[in-house]
Amino acid sequence: MNASRRQLLAMGALLPFAGATRVYANPGHLRILVPYAPGGAADTLARALAERLSSSGGSAALVDNRPGGGTVIATQAALQAPADGQTLLLIGASFLVQPRLLVKAPYDALKDFDPVILCASNAHLLAVHPSVPVGSLRDFIAWARANTGKGAYASFGRGSSGHLGFELLKKKAGFDMLHVPYKGGAPALQALVGGEVSAMLTDLPQALPFVRSGKLKALAVGSVQRDMSLPEVPTFPEAGVLGFESESWFGLTVRRATAKEQVRELNASAASALAAPELVKSMNTIGLRVVGGEPQAFRSYLEREDARLKEALRLAQIEPE
Template sequence: MQERKHQHRSRREILRAGGTLIGLMAGASLTSGPSSAGTYPDRPIKIIVPFAPAGPTDIIARVLATHLGQAIGGTAVVENRPGAGGNIGIGVAAHAEADGYTLLVTSSAYVVNPGLYAKIPYDPYRDFAPIAELGTSPNVILAAPDLGVNTVADLVSRAKANPNELNYASPGIGTTPHLSGELFKIACEANLTHVPFSGAGPAIQAILAGTTQVALAALPPAHPHIKSGALKALAVTGAHRWFDLPDVPTMVELGYTDFISDTFQGFLAPAKTPPAVIELLSARSIAILKTAKIAEQLRNDGFEIIANGPEGMKKRIEDEIPKWRDVIARAGIKPV
């Protein structure tokens, strides 16, 4: 893209122009400090995903990156930094330069990890500036078709009759699928051995390959395998049945009161990223998610689109950190 020269303008002038950043042309001047200005973006934007490829966070991040780059007249690329339940990638993003060129798309691990780990490489309240609350997905309990388990009742009976026989895969320690699995064990008084992986993609591959017989995962990476018949969905952990899986019950419907657990995806930037950059990224990402074609694509992939701005993301963080601390305590998981 040919570089354009713009007259130096203050952030206040830019925010006033047109009344909103939504109408700014790509490449409009954004002030990054009281004495410096430049075009944004003038180089590729890196979106860190703190998990392996093919998981729900990676799926939505790649859709966002493709369209966000086009919307702001630049390029956005995804960089996967998996490990330590998401802590490695989140920590990298937390300590990146606050210039709008390193961003984070993360999952519920962001709010779970403060209660799961004795020490984490980020402060969830102070190290990031929320950009947008992207979407959420129910978790799903999966069984291999050749296991001979067709319902949650079948799974509970099998686990009780054969203690220590069944393993369940999850995207990693402390992810909402893992915590859902631990709550399942408590609620059903059934013993399944947890096998953590580095993300949802590897966890799904484990059950497809027969490494584990059961898996808990967010719906998006499991959805195509459920539709193809490669995996059997026993239940979803959302508040209602998924629109194109009408025969898959919720755990609440099966009598497990308050068994609601989902996985969200959020968009954040390092703290002190210029407010004008945050507003631009927020407006454009929300507009992308609300585009009918993209919203339908993501819904078909297993996402419920939220598309809230910074305040919505901030409230979710504040609400869910204490919520998951309580779940971790109830599950008897000690911080590591």
């Protein structure tokens, strides 16, 4: 078990309700539906928010983990809950991607839900195995162009943010490389460390221990600015690929029928919780950058992200199943 994984588990154990997977019907409770199993970064974020919201003097905020179905199970549970402002859904890129991967989409991401707040994000890192003879992003692109069909890249899974981000990178940089999907970020990263694949757009926090130990080489970060944990690694535009960004992100939404006043109140409460110094510090520890902002700003972000992911799916030639 690597250091990042141990850290996540330790933080989860310290937070209330850790490891619980329950359905809360008490109308006095604020429920945060999480489409992932306990223990990951998204779950840790949700539990930190729940703790802050509960301690702010309002009703208890509780986490309800509903993993599975590529995040669709939790999303459907949110659609079936009363539109009373007491059930929130934590979302990420899969929330936008999954309806495009299914022939019969169970929801419309931009029409069935109202955004509350963009909570946090973490940059993707372009990392390569040490056996790849490159020292920069420009070197990597030149190597990939010269070795078409010889290299492969890993992803968290088909249609994941890392997969789609790499497809966009291939298009922008003009090279081709075989995609090898894995069942999650951890096995994909282990495959890269083990030399099964040459490269990966991975979540920076998980890759950091391997970069620092020399088991991986870091070439560029997908954020707008350099990451404080790897200040020597340039952004993609700095390294020569203009207009390219790639990251994982998490936000809160509610059913579209929820009253606008309730959405504003939820936004204010969540923004206050996200601004707490101890929450910011704990999120930075696991590599998440707290964002915040108004609901409309999150809506604009989702619309841009939806268009970007739609184009990435087209470039990757991923069809609904």
